[in-house]
Amino acid sequence: MNVDVTALPGIGVRKDFEVRSGRRIGVVAHRDGDIDLIVSKLDDPDACAAQIPLTTDEAAVLANLLGAPQLVAKLNDDHRDLPGITTRQLPIGDDSPYDGRTLGETEMRTRTKASIVAVMRAGQLHPSPGPDFTFTASDLLVVVGTPEGLDAAAKILTHG
Numbered sequence: 525m526n527v528d529v530t531a532l533p534g535i536g537v538r539k540d541f542e543v544r545s546g547r548r549i550g551v552v553a554h555r556d557g558d559i560d561l562i563v564s565k566l567d568d569p570d571a572c573a574a575q576i577p578l579t580t581d582e583a584a585v586l587a588n589l590l591g592a593p594q595l596v597a598k599l600n601d602d603h604r605d606l607p608g609i610t611t612r613q614l615p616i617g618d619d620s621p622y623d624g625r626t627l628g629e630t631e632m633r634t635r636t637k638a639s640i641v642a643v644m645r646a647g648q649l650h651p652s653p654g655p656d657f658t659f660t661a662s663d664l665l666v667v668v669g670t671p672e673g674l675d676a677a678a679k680i681l682t683h684g
Contacts, residue, residue: 538562542569551583559583580646584662587647611641612674614681616663621684628655636676638669 530538532552540550540562548564558577565573578586616623622630633639643650643657644664650657659665667677 540564547573561586581662584646587644608670609668610671610674611666611668612678614665614667614674614678616659616661616665616681618661620659620661620681622659622681623661625659626655627653627657627659630680632667632677632680635680636669636673638667638673638677640665640667642666 536554540548552560561576563574565571
C-alpha cells in the first residue's frame, strides 16, 4: 500500500493513502505538534470530508486500536495449527502494579508459561521486548500462551 507524503508549507506534513472505497484517509502532522485525522470526500480525494483534531494520547490510543488487533489476528492465524495456543491483548492499566516496572519483574514466562511477544505503546510496536523493557500505563501487551496461562497473565498484570 502506498502512503503519499505531502509537505504543507507553513502547516506541516500530510500523510495519506487510498482505501478500497476510493477515499483517502490519513493524518496531518502540524509543525506545532498537533495531529488531525483526515478523510477525503468520495468524489474528490483532495477535498476533506472530515478533519478530527487528536491529542497525542488520542492518536496513540487510535493507533493501538488499529494496530494491535491485526497483530493478534496474524499471530492467531499463525498458531491455528497449534492446538491449545492462542494470542491475547492485555493492557497495563493505570492501577497495574507493573506500571513503571520491567518485563523481567513480572516473571511472566516462569509464572504462567505465557510469553509477551510485543508491546504497543503510543502507536509504536515494540516486538520481542527484553527483560529490561519498562511498562507504562496504557501499554497494550500481545501475549501468547495457553488459555489458562493467558488468564493467569491477566491476573498478574492487574493484581501482581
